[in-house]
Amino acid sequence: MSKIESSLDKAFAKLVQFKEMGKVRLCALWQKYSPQLSQAKRVDFATVKSFLVRFKWRLLLILVLLYAGSKAYDYFFPASAKSGGPVTVTSFVVQKKDVPLIIEATGTIVSNSIVDIRPMVTNTVATIQVKDGQEVKAGDLLFTLDDRNDKANYEKLKALADDAQKQYLRAKELVAKNFISKAALETTLANAKSAQAAARAAEVQLSFDYIKSPIDGRAGIVNVFPGSLVQASNIVSTATSSTATSSVGSMVTITQLNPIDVQFVIPEKDIPIILENQLDGDAMNVTVTVGDSGKRTYEGKVLVVDNQVDPSIAAVRVKAQIPNDAKTLLPGEFARVSLVANTLKDALAIPSQAVVINPRGKLVYVVDKDDKVAAKPVKVVYDYQGLSVVTGIDDGDRVVVEGKQNLRPGSKVREDKSAAPQATTTSTTPTAPEKK
The missing domain is CATH 1.10.287.470 (Helix hairpin bin)
Structure with a gap:
């Protein structure tokens, strides 16, 4: 490969040299005869003919060199190479799967029972x-x-x-x-x-x-x-x-520490999702993280959803209970809560970076069997931490994740073999879902 590259470099250098020589000769001719042409009142056919006859060999040599240089350039640098050839991309094969619909909130650890002794x-x-x-x-x-x-x-x-x-x-x-x-x-x-x-x-x-x-x-x-x-x-x-x-x-003051509760608020727009799950009789699961390190994580279940919305914050209070066997949680601590509100059955989930946003909406590039891409408009149903549930594509479609900025409909692509394969599952534990 190094010898071929060296030969190409030498050939390209020769072409550049010929090109520069031609420019120099043309400039010399122009400087020599431009005063005469500017002084001439008119250029007739006889004058042009005399000029061509006098310098015919030189002109012919210049044309041959230009033609040969053009052909050599086309040979060593074909049009496909100049246009970039197939675009290297990383793709992802879409598969149907169940995706948890998760709502994230912040809350406070509260005691399940606390009594002031008086x-x-x-x-x-x-x-x-x-x-x-x-x-x-x-x-x-x-x-x-x-x-x-x-x-x-x-x-x-x-x-x-x-x-x-x-x-x-x-x-x-x-x-x-x-x-x-x-x-x-x-x-x-x-x-x-x-x-x-x-x-x-x-x-x-x-x-x-x-x-x-x-x-x-x-x-x-x-x-x-x-x-x-x-x-x-x-x-x-x-x-x-x-x-x-x-x-x-x-x-x-006597405080019950095990089990202990966490109280948080859910935006008004997400209340129908929670109430629908409550009507089904299923206890909603929560994951509670306490502390900046994120190592203190606890699993629990929702106890109650308040019976009214606070109009000042347009949210409803929710209380969940979590085990505290080690009694490491104390009332008043700040907590991050991830609430599994529902599950999207047979959803089409793709990496969020595969979605392209343009003035006409959102789309993805789908690769066909001939390794050519087509733009498909999509609608994002749910989006969280690198995962997007979309409609508008089919199960088994191969969508472009990386390299899409260089694509146009009909562009030919090739898979980047050096890139790590895209995972078919993505961690799902979110902020309030984008429901549309």
Whole structure:
């Protein structure tokens, strides 16, 4: 190949040399005779004939050289080579497949259940059974308030209730022996029930001194200390200064971390797709990514789609639930959500770069069996991350992906063997789909 290229270079150099020599000779002749021609008042046939006869051999030599140079140029550089020959392209064979219709959104990690622990009575904290960040179960004791007064009141009312019950039982025996009337029996029954109710109320009041966790979860920062005064329905107040430490908030917050939820919004235009899938009874799957690295990925399912659209943002809220066994997710974290809203059955998916946009619309170049291309107009139904689902082409068509900028309808192409083969599947996990 190197010898052939060297010969071609030498031949081309010779042609260039002949061309330059011809230019030089013509310029010399023009400079020599142009003054005479400009001074001549008229150029008649006799003058032209005399010129041709005088320089006929030189003119003939110039014409022969020009002709030979033209033929040599056409031989070494044929028209097909000058026009570029077949255009090297990379193509993709279209195949029918199911393509997930995915909607991307941003959301926030939220707890499935979260409870602020506040006192039901005004009292003083006696002991604290929970520690900062402790895992607790429903029913675990968190705080004990000063229960001396409530316990004494309960014991007094419990004793009165027990005595009233005994009085009622004795009255029943006396009625059976006709020592008292039935009216007296009913009075003792009423007294017994009243005393028992008072005892139960005192028991409930006493239970407020033992604050327990209503849910399974993780305790946050404890905001009270032994001896702190807490009041019913108040904000536990303590402030940090040079002499004292206090916090503003609940006594402690219990947060359920497993499972955990993610809340996000879906644009109004995509609501019909979601509702249609809900009516089919299928739970929509979501993929949640947390963090900039993208390594923390979780799979879950949609729990609920809100029953109204927020007109201020033209979107609807959606909540999904994801497992959090390692408890690495915390409420308030930013999350990226990919929602599989539907599946396009037997769709024709091609690489997005195969689509050409011109003033008349969108088209693709399809290669026929003779390796010639034809332009076919297409309509993009769905587009995401390098994948386009289109209509207007057929299953098995071979479309041009790379090299299309040099094509015209009817252009001949050849496949670039050095390029990596186009994958027949493309990752699908998108931003809101382009629905048309």
